[in-house]
Amino acid sequence: MQFQSRHFGSIAVATPAGRLDHSAADGFEHSLLPLAQDAQNAALIIDFADVDYISSVGLRVLMLAAKAARARNARIAAVALQPIVAEIFAISRFDSVFEMFATLPDALAAMSPEARAAYDAALTRDT
Amino acid sequence: MRGVRFWGTRGSLPVALDASGVRAKLVAALRDAQGRTFDSDADVDAYVDALPFEIGATFGGNTSCVELLTGGPEYAACDLGSGLRAFGQAVIGQHGPASPQTYHLFVSHVHWDHIMGLPFFGPAYIPGNRLIFYGGHERLEAALRRQMDMPSFPVGFDVLRASIEFVHLTPDTPHDVAGMRVTLKRQHHVGDSYGYRFERNGRTIVYSTDSEHKLTEPGERLAFADFFRSADLVIFDAMYSLAEATSVKADWGHSSNIVGVELCQLAGAKELCLFHHEPALDDAALAKMLAETRRFEEITRGAAPLRVSAAYDGLEIIL
Numbered sequence: 490m491q492f493q494s495r496h497f498g499s500i501a502v503a504t505p506a507g508r509l510d511h512s513a514a515d516g517f518e519h520s521l522l523p524l525a526q527d528a529q530n531a532a533l534i535i536d537f538a539d540v541d542y543i544s545s546v547g548l549r550v551l552m553l554a555a556k557a558a559r560a561r562n563a564r565i566a567a568v569a570l571q572p573i574v575a576e577i578f579a580i581s582r583f584d585s586v587f588e589m590f591a592t593l594p595d596a597l598a599a600m601s602p603e604a605r606a607a608y609d610a611a612l613t614r615d616t
Numbered sequence: 617m618r619g620v621r622f623w624g625t626r627g628s629l630p631v632a633l634d635a636s637g638v639r640a641k642l643v644a645a646l647r648d649a650q651g652r653t654f655d656s657d658a659d660v661d662a663y664v665d666a667l668p669f670e671i672g673a674t675f676g677g678n679t680s681c682v683e684l685l686t687g688g689p690e691y692a693a694c695d696l697g698s699g700l701r702a703f704g705q706a707v708i709g710q711h712g713p714a715s716p717q718t719y720h721l722f723v724s725h726v727h728w729d730h731i732m733g734l735p736f737f738g739p740a741y742i743p744g745n746r747l748i749f750y751g752g753h754e755r756l757e758a759a760l761r762r763q764m765d766m767p768s769f770p771v772g773f774d775v776l777r778a779s780i781e782f783v784h785l786t787p788d789t790p791h792d793v794a795g796m797r798v799t800l801k802r803q804h805h806v807g808d809s810y811g812y813r814f815e816r817n818g819r820t821i822v823y824s825t826d827s828e829h830k831l832t833e834p835g836e837r838l839a840f841a842d843f844f845r846s847a848d849l850v851i852f853d854a855m856y857s858l859a860e861a862t863s864v865k866a867d868w869g870h871s872s873n874i875v876g877v878e879l880c881q882l883a884g885a886k887e888l889c890l891f892h893h894e895p896a897l898d899d900a901a902l903a904k905m906l907a908e909t910r911r912f913e914e915i916t917r918g919a920a921p922l923r924v925s926a927a928y929d930g931l932e933i934i935l
Contacts, residue, residue, distance in 0.1 A: 542916075545831055546831050548858055548862070548874075552862040576911065576915060577915070580873070580908040581857060581858035581872070582857035582860065583859050586859050586863070
């Protein structure tokens with residue numbers, strides 16, 4: 490499992506990659522939870538574009554993050570789920586735990602126009 | 617072991633299909649039948665049998681009671697939920713009340729939904745019958761007696777006329793009962809519950825209900841995989857969705873379909889049977905959960921497929 494994080498305005502974006510299963514759960518938890526707990530982050534978006542699979546233990550980490558975010562009234566969203574991961578979210582009912590968006594730009598725009606503008610500016614700069 | 621017969625499959629408290637539920641099934645079946653012709657009773661039967669389960673049948677509402685079809689001359693069952701009444705009536709109906717029978721009754725724990733059927737178990741009132749209760753709880757007998765005390769029930773435990781014995785079973789140690797090798801495992805549930813592994817003639821059935829899997833300790837996961845190892849059938853507490861079991865219903869002592877599939881796959885079990893259904897779920901919701909669980913098994917399948925079924929009152933699974 491690989492993990493990166495970025496910030497656009499006051500929104501943190503977590504980007505895990507690979508399989509979020511038993512072997513990855515500890516690392517995923519240690520990387521993700523601080524972002525959910527950080528009072529600087531008005532919202533946390535988890536970008537699943539590079540996640541191939543998530544098991545019950547990976548989903549448990551997501552629940553911990555959701556609880557931590559909600560405890561301080563921060564929003565939390567899941568975006569860009571691959572079809573298999575989207576099915577697992579639906580079967581486990583985790584699609585009712587998170588705000589769900591098709592893409593990261595969609596989520597940013599819905600949560601904070603400033604964050605979306607920061608994302609667009611970064612995209613322009615990087616290209 | 618030949619298999620199992622489910623007499624009660626619901627968690628927490630009994631439920632019944634109500635008038636609006638029956639009406640909805642009739643409306644759905646009649647709408648589906650529009651334009652069809654039925655030339656004989658056989659045509660009608662064939663049509664009804666082909667309806668989706670959630671329209672043509674019901675999962676039922678009795679609480680936990682699962683008969684073990686041991687292949688031996690004596691009866692055996694897991695838990696004493698409200699389904700126990702129908703089990704007793706069926707045996708009396710088969711043999712008549714004057715034919716003494718022996719019943720081996722394995723109790724997962726003494727929460728009310730798992731013992732409430734005993735006061736209505738006809739064979740317990742008939743002299744000559746022999747009832748042997750097995751469990752891992754020291755207070756099993758006290759709990760069964762207490763629920764029949766005044767003012768909760770008008771007939772006291774001492775009025776029961778069958779011969780009654782209690783056998784305390786130590787977890788993690790195989791015991792020989794009724795020709796079966798029986799092993800208990802302590803499970804995470806308020807006040808503890810015990811799962812049972814039954815082995816006979818090369819066949820294995822695991823009964824694991826009212827068991828929460830916390831997903832935090834790898835050792836616990838592996839221990840349950842060992843307990844389920846290569847079982848022909850695992851009857852598994854799938855009361856909640858994983859989202860519920862890890863949030864608002866965490867520490868309520870129950871598990872999910874997702875964890876059931878994962879543990880059975882890890883164990884190399886052959887069939888997972890979803891059990892201890894949430895009483896708030898109707899037939900359509902339970903049928904949807906079964907379909908989704910089968911899809912999850914397909915997504916995550918390893919070398920060998922895992923059969924997935926959902927228990928209903930009256931279901932027989934023959935190994």
